[in-house]
Amino acid sequence: MTKQRSLAGIAGIVALATLISKIFGLFREQAIAAAFGVGPVVNAYAYAYVIPGFLLILLGGINGPFHSALVSVLAKRDKSESAPIVETVTTLVSLILLVVAVAVALGANFCIDVLAPGLNPVDHRLAVLQLQIMAPLAVFAGLIGIGFGTLNAADQYWLPSISPLFSSLTAIAGIGFLFWYLGEQINAPAYFTLGSLVLAGGTLAGGILQWIAQQVAQWRSGLGGMRLRFAWQLPGVQEVMRVMIPATLSSGMLHINVYTDLYFASFIEGAAAAMRYANFVVLTPLGILSNTILVPMLPVFSRLAAPEHHLELKARIRQGLLLSALSMLPLTAVFVALAKPIIDLIYKRFAFEEDAALLVAPVLMAYGFGMFFYLGRDVLVRVFYALGDGETPFRVSIANIFLNALLDYLLVQQFETPGLVLATVGVNVTSMGVFLWLLHRRLNGLPLWEWGGILLGLMGCSAIASAASWGFSSLWMQHFGSDNIFLLAGEVILSTAIAFGVFLGLASGLKLPELNILLARISQKLFRRR
Incomplete structure (x- = not known):
């Protein structure tokens, strides 16, 4: 089997498993929206879950620093060396995060005060309760991230990619119980506390189940188990820490931007809930495609880190960026053109009414606009990790905190909630430019003008595709309307198909080999050869 086919096979496994997880995640969000709308329970949860x-994202996510550090180190070593490294790292991380979990539980009121000074008393009380319940996730987040990295380094991709569905299943089960027990009273003020207990408790239970599933697979594969080990002197452990510590700090600095956004959002009624719902819609395809692109490429970047392989590394960087653009920009066209009908189709039922849809739709447009820049920045960060450099992304992230706060302050006054999202887009655009310039210097030159011209061309294709999709959607509304879910689904599906068709038609004129790779992978999965 060739390396290319091997990468395609890994991408296929990750894509399918992530798709299943995201589908269940979508069901979870629909259940939450139907039960609580943009009311106090879900608005409080948006802050309590921060x-x-x-x-979970920083430490426990695929492509997070724990995952990236372990993959970059273990992929270069024999499998027999993995268990001592993994068990030592697990011991250290667990001890540190246990202290963090206790601190979060005891200081929940202070945390919510800092995060959301503008919350009303009801939302504040519910957020504190939910944060106290979910505090143990601090420990399980680190353990899940270690499991992701360990299993991926051993070429196991299915379980790590599908295991997040446990969180969705527990949340759906809890909300289903509430619907059965309370009926239409589920969102009544008298039951806000009960709804908060179920929502936060289901999230915690899902994290625990996810870790258990990974731990079983890890133990069966001989990759380390639940054993305390203090072998700090192992070279592999020290190498993991050299990458993990600055990478964690770097990613942590990036997530401080989320805190900044929510700080401003706490002064806008329903803003946190709107950002949560819109963000999930974007993260569903973004998560699938980012895992498909980044998970198989990180070990490749690591294996090409030596100077004699830098020519091939440059080719892989271009491939990662253009695959990101080719997969994200047509989605940008769709979300910008069809934000309102998409929100109506996914969420508009029961407690989630027209006013909630009108609040969420512009936020979805803003998130959609920034999809490529988010994924492109992640591709470039992984290149630095593969080069054993977690310090550079950390320094850039520190500067981004101040830039994001400035953009939040300026844009929220003009655009309210969507302005907070556009501030993040601005930060990601700036980060991409800085990372490309630094890699250009480190790798003795990148064809930046060539790459920039291609990306501008693809953005133009996305803009035209978005206009075509919006035009068809408008015509559909004039002639058929969207009075029922079938008409609404027809509008979204056909308008989306037009956006993708126009984008691919225009992009094919650029003669990009990456487009052929992307289409070949899609056709391989849809029409498997015998």
């Missing part, structure tokens, strides 16, 4: 969610 710290646990930050840790």
Whole structure:
């Protein structure tokens, strides 16, 4: 099997598993929207989940610093060396995060005060309760991230990519119980506390189940188990820490931008809930495609880190960026053109009414606009990690904190909630430019003008595709309307197909080999050869 086919196979496994997880995640968000709308329970949850969610994404996510550090180190070593390294790292991380979990639980009120000084008393009380319940996720986040990295380094991709569905299943089960027990009273003020207990408790239970599933697979594969080990002197452990510590700090600095956004959002009614719903819609395809692109490429970047392989590394960087653009920009066209009908189709039912849809739709447009820049920045960060450099992304992230705060302050006054999202887009655009320039210097030159011209051309294709999709959607509304879910689904599906068709038609004129790679992978999965 060739390396190219091997990468395609890994991408296919990750894509399918992530797709299943995201589908269940979508069901979870639909259940939350139907039960609580943009009311106090879900608005409080948006703030209470900031710290646990930050840790789950930062430490426990695929492509997070724990995952990236372990893959970059273990991929270069024999499997027999993995268990001592993994168990030592697990011991150290668990001890540190246990202290963090206790601190979060005891200081929940202070944390919510800092995160959201503008919250009303009801939302504040519910957010504190939910944060206290979810505080143990601090420990499990680190353990999940270690499991992701360990299993991926051993070429196991299915379980790590599908395991997040446990969180969705537990949340859906809890909300289903509430619907059965309370009926239409589920969003009544008298039951805000009960709804908060179920929502936060289901999130915690899902994280625990995810870790257990990974731990079983890790133990069966001989990659380390639940054993305390203090072999700090192992070279592999020290190498993991050299990458993990600055990478964690770098990613942590990036997530401080989320805190800054939510600080401003706490003064706008329903803003946090709107950002949560819109962000999930974007993260569903973004998560699938980012994992498909980044997970198989990180070990490749690591293997090409030596100077004699830098020519091929440059080719892989271009491939990662253009695959990101080719997969994200047509989605940008769709989300910008069809934000309102998409929100109506996914969420508009029961407690989620027209006013909620009108609040969320512009936020979705803003998130959609920044999809490529988010993924492109992640591709470039992984190149630095593969080069054993976590310090450079950390320094850039520190500067980004101040830039994001400035943009938040300026843009929220003009655009309110969508302005907070556009501030993040501005930060990601700036980060991409800085990372490309630094890699240009480190790798003795990148064809930046050539790459920039291609990316501008693809952005133009996206703009035309978005206009075509919006035009068809407008015609559909004039002739058929969207009075029921079938008409609404028809509008979204056909308008989306037009956006993709126009984008691919225009992009094909650029004669990009990356487009052929992308289409070949899609056709390989849809029409498997015998």
